[in-house]
Amino acid sequence: MESTKSPPTTAQLFQVFLRLRPSSPQSSVSETRFLTPAPGQNFVYVTPPQERNRFRAIEKFGFTRIFDELSEQKDVFVETVMPLLQQAINGRDGTLATLGVTGSGKTHTILGSKDQKGMTQMALDVLFSSVGDRIVDYNKVDIMTSDHTEAILTDAATFHERMNSALVKTPIKRRILGKFLAHKLQDGHTSKRSSLAHISTPKAPDVSDLSVDLDSKSKYAVLISMYELYNDRIFDLLDDSSINNQNRRKALIFKKPSTTPAWDTSKESKKVVSGLRKIYAKNFQEALQILEHGQASRRASPTHSNSVSSRSHAFLQIEVKRFSPRGNEKNGASLHIVDLAGSERARTAKTAGERLAEAGSINRSLMCLGQCLQLQTQVSDNGKPAVVPWRQSKLTELLFSNSFSGAGGGGQRASMIVTADAMGDFNATTQILRYSALAREVTVPRAASRQISGMSDSSAASSALEELTALSTTLSQDDSKDALIARLLSQLEETETRWRDAEERCLNIEQQVREEVADEMEERLEEVRRETLEHFEMEEEWREGYVDGKLEILRKGIEIHEDTPPDAAERIQELESENELLRREVLALRREALSRSPSKGRSGGRGFPSPLKGMENLEMY
Numbered sequence: 175m176e177s178t179k180s181p182p183t184t185a186q187l188f189q190v191f192l193r194l195r196p197s198s199p200q201s202s203v204s205e206t207r208f209l210t211p212a213p214g215q216n217f218v219y220v221t222p223p224q225e226r227n228r229f230r231a232i233e234k235f236g237f238t239r240i241f242d243e244l245s246e247q248k249d250v251f252v253e254t255v256m257p258l259l260q261q262a263i264n265g266r267d268g269t270l271a272t273l274g275v276t277g278s279g280k281t282h283t284i285l286g287s288k289d290q291k292g293m294t295q296m297a298l299d300v301l302f303s304s305v306g307d308r309i310v311d312y313n314k315v316d317i318m319t320s321d322h323t324e325a326i327l328t329d330a331a332t333f334h335e336r337m338n339s340a341l342v343k344t345p346i347k348r349r350i351l352g353k354f355l356a357h358k359l360q361d362g363h364t365s366k367r368s369s370l371a372h373i374s375t376p377k378a379p380d381v382s383d384l385s386v387d388l389d390s391k392s393k394y395a396v397l398i399s400m401y402e403l404y405n406d407r408i409f410d411l412l413d414d415s416s417i418n419n420q421n422r423r424k425a426l427i428f429k430k431p432s433t434t435p436a437w438d439t440s441k442e443s444k445k446v447v448s449g450l451r452k453i454y455a456k457n458f459q460e461a462l463q464i465l466e467h468g469q470a471s472r473r474a475s476p477t478h479s480n481s482v483s484s485r486s487h488a489f490l491q492i493e494v495k496r497f498s499p500r501g502n503e504k505n506g507a508s509l510h511i512v513d514l515a516g517s518e519r520a521r522t523a524k525t526a527g528e529r530l531a532e533a534g535s536i537n538r539s540l541m542c543l544g545q546c547l548q549l550q551t552q553v554s555d556n557g558k559p560a561v562v563p564w565r566q567s568k569l570t571e572l573l574f575s576n577s578f579s580g581a582g583g584g585g586q587r588a589s590m591i592v593t594a595d596a597m598g599d600f601n602a603t604t605q606i607l608r609y610s611a612l613a614r615e616v617t618v619p620r621a622a623s624r625q626i627s628g629m630s631d632s633s634a635a636s637s638a639l640e641e642l643t644a645l646s647t648t649l650s651q652d653d654s655k656d657a658l659i660a661r662l663l664s665q666l667e668e669t670e671t672r673w674r675d676a677e678e679r680c681l682n683i684e685q686q687v688r689e690e691v692a693d694e695m696e697e698r699l700e701e702v703r704r705e706t707l708e709h710f711e712m713e714e715e716w717r718e719g720y721v722d723g724k725l726e727i728l729r730k731g732i733e734i735h736e737d738t739p740p741d742a743a744e745r746i747q748e749l750e751s752e753n754e755l756l757r758r759e760v761l762a763l764r765r766e767a768l769s770r771s772p773s774k775g776r777s778g779g780r781g782f783p784s785p786l787k788g789m790e791n792l793e794m795y
């Protein structure tokens with residue numbers, strides 16, 4: 175009855191949660207609901223819209239957990255973020271990311287709304303209320319001794335002052351406002367960038383009952399940094415120097431740092447975004463101000479699908495550092511919160527020009543992410559975990575490199591929240607579920623089978639009726655009433671059996687067709703994946719060859735450059751002996767020419783001037 179994909183056997187990097195957003199007339203694209211969570215289970219059924227029923231099977235997707243439309247922000251936070259926050263306190267990196275179709279609620283989940291805090295605000299709230307007065311004094315500890323040699327470290331007050339003085343100079347330009355601020359503006363909050371600091375954060379949900387466990391003898395420092403991946407380039411969102419002109423922003427590089435903190439004994443150092451601004455915050459309010467400044471710098475534009483659509487992948491890094499009572503740094507780890515831009519169809523989003531190019535870059539990076547997610551649950555032919563091609567795109571490199579390289583003390587653990595609208599774009603949503611789900615089954619539910627086999631029911635019934643009419647005509651002539659009833663009953667029974675057999679056959683055929691279609695689709699998907707992988711591998715090889723070639727050229731250039739210049743005296747001597755040789759040759763030629771010439775000893779005459787004229791005196795030189 176079912177064609178089942180193998181259950182996950184590899185150690186999964188991402189736990190995958192599904193969050194359904196409440197549908198609204200604005201967000202709804204489909205006429206009927208196509209996503210239905212199985213009550214009390216971690217499965218969701220995807221029923222294709224009615225007109226497509228004949229071609230598609232009903233699919234069942236499994237996740238770590240499903241949050242239905244009634245789930246609150248706090249429910250999602252407790253399940254997904256709290257373990258990662260505790261993990262960061264204990265010295266291990268973690269990542270929380272959201273994935274979904276545009277408008278499905280990623281930013282709402284991560285950053286909340288005017289009434290509700292998002293995962294980010296709740297994480298900061300719980301972190302600072304847990305740390306309380308055990309926060310280190312910025313001026314009394316040497317945070318620079320750690321891996322921040324490549325980062326620009328500032329305290330929140332200085333950062334805030336700089337940002338505000340940069341903002342005061344230029345009146346607000348709405349077109350470069352970030353999504354979060356734009357939401358606030360829509361809600362009538364503020365119209366001046368300079369008043370960013372006064373944006374209030376919703377009190378709900380109350381997370382005062384939540385806390386993380388800290389080491390009783392330690393003190394802590396919290397550093398916040400924010401960057402975005404826009405058109406495959408990394409930009410600092412807390413850079414005050416380019417706040418009034420986004421085109422002047424300098425792209426940053428993701429690389430291994432030149433120094434690592436003394437406490438980091440792992441062989442492989444973590445990759446970091448080099449030259450990033452890291453702001454020290456001492457309390458929740460300061461952290462929120464930093465967050466708002468960063469959000470205001472983020473790329474967001476209205477599209478047809480979402481009035482304030484994120485056009486970049488945004489990364490917020492909350493770095494927790496532990497210090498001994500004497501102020502020596504003990505360890506540190508980060509919680510990365512990532513708001514991924516949504517995949518979208520150009521036709522639906524009605525984008526063009528720059529927006530279309532952005533969408534292309536977004537979709538490409540999300541496709542690579544999809545492949546990585548799909549492969550994290552698969553096992554290759556030799557029984558080993560499948561190779562995850564995370565080097566394919568900058569986004570997957572940022573998300574996965576520190577996990578698969580084993581850097582930072584055995585890699586990081588992460589949670590992915592897949593957001594979906596049960597009445598949104600059927601094709602786009604199903605595609606995301608296919609590659610993000612931890613398990614998938616293709617099923618033919620009973621109800622749907624019956625609905626489809628309705629055709630055979632009615633044709634069987636009508637043929638039975640025809641047969642009965644013919645029988646009754648014959649029987650009425652020569653049989654008694656009882657015999658007639660008995661025969662009719664047996665006839666009915668027989669028809670019923672035939673009808674059941676037909677239904678069974680129909681079901682089998684239908685099941686067979688569905689399985690064949692599903693298998694074919696799987697094969698095709700696998701083929702496309704393989705082709706893409708091959709393509710990327712070839713491209714990688716070509717790039718490596720190209721870089722090697724370039725390096726070779728550079729190396730040669732350096733060699734030539736490094737040749738010691740010949741000694742000047744040596745060179746003069748060389749030239750002099752060359753000169754002497756030439757002079758002798760010329761003299762020999764001259765003598766030879768003179769001896770052969772009929773007008774020996776004359777210089778010219780009336781005809782052409784002798785070619786040897788003037789050579790007689792060469793000996794002088």
Ligand SMILES: Nc1ncnc2c1ncn2[C@@H]1O[C@H](COP(=O)(O)OP(=O)(O)OP(=O)(O)O)[C@@H](O)[C@H]1O
Nearest residue numbers: 195196276277278279280281282480483484515516
């Ligand atoms: N769970 C939810 N409860 C209430 N409203 C929601 C929920 N999810 C999303 N919304 C609303 O839907 C709209 C679009 O959501 P949001 O901006 O979060 O989408 P997105 O997935 O981030 O889109 P994009 O990828 O284009 O940035 C917002 O107005 C948001 O408030």
